[in-house]
Amino acid sequence: MIKKSKQKQGLTVLTPENHFRFECRQSLKCYTRCCRDITIVLTPYDILRMKNGLHISSEKFLADYTVTMIGDAGLPVVILRMKDDDEKNCPFVTKHGCMIYQDRPWPCRIYPLQPESTKITETAGKEYYSVMDVPFCLGLQSDRSLTLKDWIKEQGVSVYQQMEAPFKKITTNESVSHNKITNKKIQEMYYMACYDLDRFRRFVLESTFLKRFELEPEAVEKIKEDDVELYHFAMKWLEYGLLGQQGLKIRPEVIKAKKTEVRP
């Protein structure tokens, strides 16, 4: 049976209308077996949802549950830290399932699928997935057949795709991916804007930021209260800083002062 489903599902690339077979149930012997010893790369929106679901700050979430590495492009990559027990369990798994189920990260939602993307599919804005080959996952032997489109809807993936778009725009930008960033200050600013949103909010509201950049008062009010607004603003700021896009305006008096500074 396993062999048959492997042959059938293998690494066949799925388009939205294609079917695959899967059903996860608490009664299965493998229940929560998939929530250990795995590498889950977290997106900024994953962290926003998880820290708010846990009612903790981004600083505490990052310190207690993540490790950070520097990726190929020189930018920080945040990974969910498994526990230090024999099985390397996810910190959020219980015998009843995921304790942050409503806010579980994107890879846990899309499982047992994985994205199959290339530069060509990304540029074309198309998404393809394949079914993962996980021998212990009994859900893959289910008779329940569903389309990729239905799975994405059922798992609430769409909002994650929408939220990830501005982040992806930055990370897949040619100038960012080809020119490895080695400047520690840029790495630190990127980490704060992407992942440490509560600290980024303080940076915007409590530093000289608002004296340097022109922001509508309503935008400032939204940033104070709303993490999603803050996240979008953070992406805009990174686009300005890393991609040179003109989404933010420097105050005229700051430009004038700079010009005076450089004059002999």
Ligand code: SF4
């Ligand atoms: S069926 Fe698969 S996804 Fe569900 S608990 Fe078992 S291993 Fe995990």
Ligand code: SF4
């Ligand atoms: S976050 Fe939840 S679903 Fe994802 S690995 Fe941990 S316990 Fe499992």
